[in-house]
Amino acid sequence: MKRTLLCLCLLAFTLFQTQAQSLKSPDEFLGYKLGTRFTPNYKVVDYYEYVTNQLSNAKIHQYGQTNELRPLVAAIVSSQENIDNWETIRTDNLKRAKLMEGEPSGKKIGIVWLSYNVHGNEANSTETAMKTLYEIARPDNTTSREWLKNTVIIFDPCVNPDGRDRYSNWINQVAGTTPNPNPEAAEHNEPWPGGRANHYLFDLNRDWAWQTQVESQQRMKFYNTIMPHIHVDFHEQGSNSPYYFAPAAEPVHDQVTQWQRDFQDIIGKNHAKYFDENGWLFFTKESFDMLYPSYGDSYPMFNGAIGMTYEQGSSDLAILTDEGDTLKLEDAIAHHYTTGMSTVETASKYSEKMVDEFANFFNKSVNNPKAKYKTYIVRGTNHPDKLKKLTDFLDSQQIVYGIGSSSKAVSSFNYLTGKTENAGVQNGDILISAFQPKAVLVQAFFEPNTFASTSDTYDITAWAVPYMMGLDAYATETKMDVKPAKYSKPQGQVNVGSKPAAYLLKWETLEDAKFLGHLLKNDIKLRFAEEPFSVAGNSYATGTLIITRKGNMHMGSKFDDIVKNAAKTYDRNLTSTPTTFVETGKDFGSNGVKFLDAPKILVLRGDGVSSLGFGEFWYFMEQELNYPITMVDVNDFGRINLDNYNTLVLPSGSYGSALGGSRMDDVKSWVRGGGKIIAIERSINTFAGKDGFSLKNYASDSDQKEANKKTDEEKEKEALTPYADRGDLFASSRLPGAIFKLKVDNTHPLAFGYPDYYFTLKNNSSRYAYLAGGGNVGIIEGVDSYVSGVAGDKAKERLAKSVVFGVESYGRGSIVYMADNPLFRAFWQNGKLFVANSIFFVGQ
Numbered sequence: 001m002k003r004t005l006l007c008l009c010l011l012a013f014t015l016f017q018t019q020a021q022s023l024k025s026p027d028e029f030l031g032y033k034l035g036t037r038f039t040p041n042y043k044v045v046d047y048y049e050y051v052t053n054q055l056s057n058a059k060i061h062q063y064g065q066t067n068e069l070r071p072l073v074a075a076i077v078s079s080q081e082n083i084d085n086w087e088t089i090r091t092d093n094l095k096r097a098k099l100m101e102g103e104p105s106g107k108k109i110g111i112v113w114l115s116y117n118v119h120g121n122e123a124n125s126t127e128t129a130m131k132t133l134y135e136i137a138r139p140d141n142t143t144s145r146e147w148l149k150n151t152v153i154i155f156d157p158c159v160n161p162d163g164r165d166r167y168s169n170w171i172n173q174v175a176g177t178t179p180n181p182n183p184e185a186a187e188h189n190e191p192w193p194g195g196r197a198n199h200y201l202f203d204l205n206r207d208w209a210w211q212t213q214v215e216s217q218q219r220m221k222f223y224n225t226i227m228p229h230i231h232v233d234f235h236e237q238g239s240n241s242p243y244y245f246a247p248a249a250e251p252v253h254d255q256v257t258q259w260q261r262d263f264q265d266i267i268g269k270n271h272a273k274y275f276d277e278n279g280w281l282f283f284t285k286e287s288f289d290m291l292y293p294s295y296g297d298s299y300p301m302f303n304g305a306i307g308m309t310y311e312q313g314s315s316d317l318a319i320l321t322d323e324g325d326t327l328k329l330e331d332a333i334a335h336h337y338t339t340g341m342s343t344v345e346t347a348s349k350y351s352e353k354m355v356d357e358f359a360n361f362f363n364k365s366v367n368n369p370k371a372k373y374k375t376y377i378v379r380g381t382n383h384p385d386k387l388k389k390l391t392d393f394l395d396s397q398q399i400v401y402g403i404g405s406s407s408k409a410v411s412s413f414n415y416l417t418g419k420t421e422n423a424g425v426q427n428g429d430i431l432i433s434a435f436q437p438k439a440v441l442v443q444a445f446f447e448p449n450t451f452a453s454t455s456d457t458y459d460i461t462a463w464a465v466p467y468m469m470g471l472d473a474y475a476t477e478t479k480m481d482v483k484p485a486k487y488s489k490p491q492g493q494v495n496v497g498s499k500p501a502a503y504l505l506k507w508e509t510l511e512d513a514k515f516l517g518h519l520l521k522n523d524i525k526l527r528f529a530e531e532p533f534s535v536a537g538n539s540y541a542t543g544t545l546i547i548t549r550k551g552n553m554h555m556g557s558k559f560d561d562i563v564k565n566a567a568k569t570y571d572r573n574l575t576s577t578p579t580t581f582v583e584t585g586k587d588f589g590s591n592g593v594k595f596l597d598a599p600k601i602l603v604l605r606g607d608g609v610s611s612l613g614f615g616e617f618w619y620f621m622e623q624e625l626n627y628p629i630t631m632v633d634v635n636d637f638g639r640i641n642l643d644n645y646n647t648l649v650l651p652s653g654s655y656g657s658a659l660g661g662s663r664m665d666d667v668k669s670w671v672r673g674g675g676k677i678i679a680i681e682r683s684i685n686t687f688a689g690k691d692g693f694s695l696k697n698y699a700s701d702s703d704q705k706e707a708n709k710k711t712d713e714e715k716e717k718e719a720l721t722p723y724a725d726r727g728d729l730f731a732s733s734r735l736p737g738a739i740f741k742l743k744v745d746n747t748h749p750l751a752f753g754y755p756d757y758y759f760t761l762k763n764n765s766s767r768y769a770y771l772a773g774g775g776n777v778g779i780i781e782g783v784d785s786y787v788s789g790v791a792g793d794k795a796k797e798r799l800a801k802s803v804v805f806g807v808e809s810y811g812r813g814s815i816v817y818m819a820d821n822p823l824f825r826a827f828w829q830n831g832k833l834f835v836a837n838s839i840f841f842v843g844q
Helices: 001-024 026-030 041-054 080-084 086-096 126-138 142-147 161-174 214-221 258-278 329-349 350-369 384-396 440-445 463-470 510-521 557-569 612-626 634-639 661-672 682-688 700-718 723-728 794-798 831-839
Strands: 058-065 072-076 110-116 153-158 230-237 248-250 306-313 318-320 327-330 375-377 410-415 419-423 431-433 474-477 503-505 527-528 532-536 538-542 545-548 574-577 594-595 600-604 632-633 646-648 676-680 738-744 757-762 776-781 786-788 803-810 813-818
Touching: 001 110, 026 041, 026 126, 041 058, 041 072, 041 126, 058 214, 072 126, 072 545, 080 086, 086 350, 110 126, 110 329, 110 350, 126 153, 126 230, 126 329, 126 419, 142 329, 153 329, 230 329, 258 306, 258 350, 306 329, 327 329, 350 440, 384 431, 384 463, 384 474, 384 503, 431 440, 463 757, 463 831, 510 545, 510 557, 510 612, 510 831, 557 574, 600 612, 600 634, 612 831, 632 634, 661 676, 661 803, 661 813, 676 682, 676 831, 682 813, 738 803, 738 831, 757 831, 813 831
Parallel strands: 110 153, 110 230, 230 306, 600 632, 600 646, 646 676, 676 813
Antiparallel strands: 058 072, 072 153, 318 327, 375 431, 375 474, 410 419, 410 474, 503 545, 503 574, 527 545, 527 594, 532 538, 738 757, 738 776, 738 786, 776 803, 803 813
């Protein structure tokens, strides 16, 4: 027996030595030294596959792929014992989080998740991901072997492969054999749109909670099967900023626990020890706050983890800083590598405490959540499409909800009115209790007004789901018994005759717009109602689609098949009428019932255009509305024949060169002839105050003078403000993403399908006066229109009596002005119908 054990030990030692000697470093595998160039994503994946194939205590998992079909992979590394017991470790962790029934049965093992390169052009971190994997997994690294005894490390080497390859391919092409550190060199000035965003030009670091993008959706499904105890997001910042690590800056969301704050501090001090030893500068507690719930640091924090952002000064390959030092890629790798290793070291040291606190987080969530409101009530009378969107969102977050039945009224906050009133549960209401594992997420998503300890925030400050989705909802401080249930959307009904004179479909949600787009792509001719009407004993509101047999008779039976199949595909309620003679309103043959010309859409992209704004429109049209557009670079706009299009979309941006001089005259002539422009956010300034357009910043010269007088007074006050107080000087003018309630003219085609109000997310304080003689469709009436989020008093005053959504008639054409972006990050669901209306209805 002793001889057998000795042989086994010798065999294991020989195998260990063989693995240690044969495992190639990134330099050896790639054929070049890390830091001398940027590695294409496929080679990064190759190296991760190589390491996990070489070592039995490491494995790779492909959790998805990008829009451009690049794989999304993660490596899981630990001791051999932990890898062999990974399934038990993983499920034990879900049991501690109350996301799986039962009690943990194994050891307390810490789980650290390291995410690299969520912003594609912050590319040094993926290089670091290879180095860190090698050093953690290297069998002869005795230090990391000790860490791995009680810690599992998950490496996601590139969260955004499409953006990273866009950047790395560009810089590898433009950079010379020897990097040029001159900041003016071409290799430091990316062409539009840059590599930061993903394929659809979305910032994936703002998408953790909303999960609109395929990368986020697939990553979060994987994430929720593990629920790590630490999550680190590796980033880059300006080249003249050294290095940032936690603890985070204020404001920190008040749901963050003291333990989470304390452990950020513990980890930060461990990093500081190594940075001080190397003479590297760093900063903490500045710039990067913990309020907005959709970051790679905040979202894990709201899920019980210690979430952190690490920011390295951007080097590209090499860049000269203001201090006269040359920051090289190899330096940036060394810094990120150090904090990554330091994180694992600290996690291993505090592994058991970390696991216990993670369990405490969820125990408190279930039994005693930190919550003013104990139950959220979403009316079952909301449109089924909206309820389906809500419950899909809740399901993706693993938030538990139930279906209510009638109960007595309790004191509740009404999101629509902003007032507290008595409201009871009604049959079919959706109830969300604060007493559940994901209690912190529930508070973050549903609290009417997020508390911010300072107005100086890094991102938006308001996002409550009822406002975002346009839901009739209440929040009550009364705890209710909520039994988990799943929402089942009523199936659309196709109630039509055998050969109707017309099919009718009410216009209520974005799903109706998808149905319309499908018909137009299949050459179906149709009309829409600008006034209410009744026919065959049924009443219909404005916006109702009227699909007459007349005009489609050449299609024969295909006409009926296309319309009915589309209704089934999009789960719509389709009705019909045997006659076009209406009981009230206008007959379908009236000139007052508008024929709907299929939009032929041109959208501009390129230099001067917000890449994010363009991406949001592109994504909306291609992935949500599924309607064709033609994308043209602004530099090519001058050669485009506008007569081939009837709709021109200008995403947020500056169009001075594209729409300057004689080209603006061409555009004006095209609009007068029946063309339509949709101008979003900053692109409105192309027209505001310009000759020939009615959009102005102020309604009259006297208003302008009064505003200038106030501005002069503010400038004088600013000039006399002590230097030490200047940081707070602009607090009253700040507007970092707040919610305002608009008064809406829902008789206008731009607002069909809406009630007479809308909650808009304002990210700017740009003011536009009511349109004289135009369609003031969505307006801010006064300072009382403010609802939620950080908004200074001056910002509120400035926006009073201003137009947010307006339409200017211009000859036979029209210009749609959208001062706010209804497509913001694709998560502001209730704004999307405005865009569909602007495309399909306005100007018909």
